[in-house]
Amino acid sequence: MNKMLFSPLKLREVVFRNRITVSPMCQYSSEDGFANNWHLVHLGSRAVGGAALVTTEATAVEPRGRISPQDLGIWKDDHLEMLKQITTFIESQGALAGIQLAHAGRKASTRRPWDSGPRPVKLEEGGWIPVAPTSIPYDTNYPVPIELTRREMQVIEKAFQKGVERAYAAGFKVVEIHAAHGYLIHEFLSPLSNQRKDDYGGSLENRMKFPLEIVKAARKVWPEKYPLFVRISATDWVSGGWDLEQSVVFSKKLKEEGVDLIVCSSGGMVSYAEIPDEPGYQVPFSDRIRNEVGIPTAALGLITEAPQAEKILQEGKADLIAIARGFLRDPYWPLMAASRLQIETSLWPAQYLRAKG
Numbered sequence: 001m002n003k004m005l006f007s008p009l010k011l012r013e014v015v016f017r018n019r020i021t022v023s024p025m026c027q028y029s030s031e032d033g034f035a036n037n038w039h040l041v042h043l044g045s046r047a048v049g050g051a052a053l054v055t056t057e058a059t060a061v062e063p064r065g066r067i068s069p070q071d072l073g074i075w076k077d078d079h080l081e082m083l084k085q086i087t088t089f090i091e092s093q094g095a096l097a098g099i100q101l102a103h104a105g106r107k108a109s110t111r112r113p114w115d116s117g118p119r120p121v122k123l124e125e126g127g128w129i130p131v132a133p134t135s136i137p138y139d140t141n142y143p144v145p146i147e148l149t150r151r152e153m154q155v156i157e158k159a160f161q162k163g164v165e166r167a168y169a170a171g172f173k174v175v176e177i178h179a180a181h182g183y184l185i186h187e188f189l190s191p192l193s194n195q196r197k198d199d200y201g202g203s204l205e206n207r208m209k210f211p212l213e214i215v216k217a218a219r220k221v222w223p224e225k226y227p228l229f230v231r232i233s234a235t236d237w238v239s240g241g242w243d244l245e246q247s248v249v250f251s252k253k254l255k256e257e258g259v260d261l262i263v264c265s266s267g268g269m270v271s272y273a274e275i276p277d278e279p280g281y282q283v284p285f286s287d288r289i290r291n292e293v294g295i296p297t298a299a300l301g302l303i304t305e306a307p308q309a310e311k312i313l314q315e316g317k318a319d320l321i322a323i324a325r326g327f328l329r330d331p332y333w334p335l336m337a338a339s340r341l342q343i344e345t346s347l348w349p350a351q352y353l354r355a356k357g
C-alpha cells in the first residue's frame with residue numbers, strides 16, 4: 001500500500017512528480033484581473049509543499065467572464081508578467097504550473113463570499129450584466145442574463161483561444177478548461193440552462209457543440225507536448241438536468257478532440273440541488289469515466305486523507321487526486337502525508353529538511 005500516491009505520471013511529454021494536485025481555488029484578490037504577491041505566495045507555498053501540479057483559480061478569459069470583480073484574469077498581455085513570475089517559482093520547486101481558464105456565464109458579477117450584501121453586484125457598484133446560452137437567471141435574486149448571439153459566442157471562443165496562447169507565454173504546462181460548476185460552458189451542456197432554439201440547444205449533440213468548439217480551438221494552439229484537462233460537473237444532481245450518462249458521451253468526444261484528462265467534479269448548476277456531503281462522493285464519476293471512456297481522470301471532493309487517496313488510485317478509479325480545502329488547511333499536505341506514511345521522498349525542500357520526521 002501507499003505506493004501510487006507518490007509515483008510519477010506522464011501525460012504527453014509532461015511528468016507529474018506524484019499524483020497530488022492543488023485544485024483551483026478562487027482567491028478573489030485581484031484588481032483588474034492582475035495576479036499579485038498574494039497569488040505568488042499562495043500558489044508558491046503549495047509548490048514548496050510537494051504538490052505535483054499547482055493550478056490557478058478560475059482565470060477569466062474576458063472581463064465579463066469573472067465570477068467577481070476581484071477574479072484573476074488573462075484577457076490582456078499585461079497580465080502575463082506576474083503570472084510568469086508565479087510559474088517560474090512553481091517550477092523552481094519541482095512542481096508543474098497549471099491554469100484554469102474560465103468564463104462565469106450567468107453566474108458572473110457576484111460579490112466575493114466574505115463581503116456582505118446580496119450576492120449579485122449591481123451595475124452602480126461596478127457589476128455588469130452577465131451573458132448565457134439562454135436568458136434564464138441562476139436564481140431568483142440574480143440578474144436575467146443576456147442570451148449570446150452566434151457572433152458573441154465566436155468572440156468568447158476566440159477569448160479562450162487567446163487565453164491558451166497567453167498561458168503558454170506565461171510558462172504554464174497544463175491548461176484546464178472550466179466546463180463545470182454552472183459556469184458558461186456547463187450552461188451550454190445542461191438542459192436546465194440551455195433552452196436555445198438554434199443549433200446550439202435542444203439535443204445532446206447540439207448542447208455539446210459550443211463546448212467542443214472551444215476545446216478544439218484551445219487544443220489547436222496548445223502545444224502538442226503539453227496536456228489539456230477539462231473539468232466537468234458529472235451531474236447537476238437534479239432530474240432532467242445534465243447527468244453521468246451525458247458526461248460519458250461528452251468525455252468520449254473530449255478524448256477525440258485531444259483532451260488528456262477529465263477532472264470529475266459535480267454540481268453548481270442550480271442552488272436547490274441536493275448534494276451529498278460525504279468523503280469521496282464524486283469518486284464514482286471519476287471511476288466510471290476513466291474506465292468506460294478509457295481516459296485519465298482526476299478525482300476530487302472531500303478527499304482529505306492520504307490512505308483514502310491511495311486507495312482510490314490503487315482501485316483504478318483515478319490517475320490524479322485533486323485537493324482543495326485540504327491544501328488551505330495545510331499547504332504542505334503532500335510532505336506531511338509522505339512523512340506520516342513513512343514514504344521516503346525527495347519532496348522536502350533543503351531549507352525545511354530539519355523538520356522532516
Ligand SMILES: Cc1cc2nc3c(=O)[nH]c(=O)nc-3n(C[C@H](O)[C@H](O)[C@H](O)COP(=O)(O)O)c2cc1C
Nearest residue numbers: 023024025026057058300301302303323324325326
Ligand atoms: C475557496 C474555494 C475556491 C474554489 N474555487 C474554484 C475555482 O476557481 N474553480 C473550480 O473549478 N473549483 C473551485 N473550487 C472547488 C474546488 O476546486 C474543489 O473542487 C472542491 O472544493 C472540492 O474539493 P475539496 O473537498 O478538496 O475542497 C473552490 C473551492 C474552494 C474551497
